[in-house]
Amino acid sequence: MDLTSASVLIAIAAIFVLVGLVKGVIGMGLPTVAIGLLGLMMTPARAAAILIVPSLVTNIWQAAVGGHFRELIGRLWPLFAGIVIGTTAGALTLVHSGGTAATLWLGLALIAYALLGLIRIEFKVPPRHEGSIGFVCGIATGVVTVATGVFVIPMVPYVNGLHMERRKLVQALGIAFTFSTVALAAALQHAGEFQFGVLWPSLIALVAALIGMRLGQTVLGRIRPETFRLCFFIGLLLLGAHLALRAVL
Template sequence: MTSLDLLAVAATFLFAGLVKGVIGLGLPTVAMGLLGALMSPAEAAALLVLPSLLTNAWQVLDGPRLGALLRRLAPLLGAVVLGTLGGAGVGLLPGRGSATVGLGAALLAYAAFGLLPLRLPRVPPRAEPWAGPLIGLLTGVVTAATGVFVLPAVPFLQALGLERDRLVQALGLSFTVSTLALAVALSWGGGFGGDTLGGSALAVLPALAGMWLGGRLRGQVSPAVFRRCFFLGLLGLGAHLLWQGMQ
């Protein structure tokens, strides 16, 4: 990487960490979206691994009663791993062209879900044993193809009726498992190691600094206004990547 590339990567993870610090999510999505405009989705996904893993593991360990939540979400999480590795096994790892289109479409869908007053009905407990694995498989396939692991897992987790702290912990758990599965999938394709691993490690510092800044800003900025700006930005970024990938 050139000095300019390193500066762009550091600025990306600083901003992505700030977003996560303010609203509690968004680091992988922002980082993939911005880096996807500078490099291939596979390279962006590889750089994302360590910052995403550490920030989300922190989020998981900060919550209560991890064991009970892990048992409840085990079918979903196991299916995420199967979907990601299965998708990688059939060649869905992010590359160029079609992967950029997929990344843009994923960002557009996530932004639309965040901006529109749409919420899934609450998932009844009797449906979780079959709905969790289905959602997990779909999320894994999307993760393998685009490096973005928010859909459809995030809306599903929001529909489980978890209290706020448990939901934040559940999101961190889902993102942590997705990150680990993506790292394994990328390593199969030779996309995670050597210089890429070093770059991912360096990206941890600006990501954590951004989270600290976001935490300081949280009490001074309306979370609702910030979320709206965040999703509007994703909407524009997704449209740009979709157009770029179709050229």
């Protein structure tokens, strides 16, 4: 696929306006939805390479805002260390992963994330085991990230299970997403997927995502976030099912 063709660039821009809108309304979903929609056009690895710049910019901003950066680093460092280790381990096998297998795993990851969102299962992490569970979840998240480009499973359920207050939770997710994005970029570079050719599509994706987030803030005042959230997870479930079925049929 020629990433510099007008039709592909227009499609990428449209996708990122949409995912930016989603993030603007419910505060999450940009990398997950983007990987899923781009996966309809290209391999998950190539989609993840395009996602790196917009994901890194938005996540650094989210990680820097909140006033609890040092506290969260001190508390969640086992999770972050696990992410780096898991991503590194996964990167050693990324170059051997076929496109069909990667698409299947991407579809299954989206299905799992959507079901967790729809069922709304709440986990509670025991404080005395927070570090060890976080380390294991970080390793698992790193492996899943390399395989699919999605870095929400099982990291997001784990962080939600810490039951932080809202401001800390948002900042904690921003820091974790930043670690995952940087680690994924290194893995993609190792696999030869993160090349200069994805820079222009990535910059277009960044601008489109910021426009979408602005539109999302406008939509936020006209629709109930819970209604939008329900539609988001149903759509994600259908997208994941489509990708998984396409990979096996």
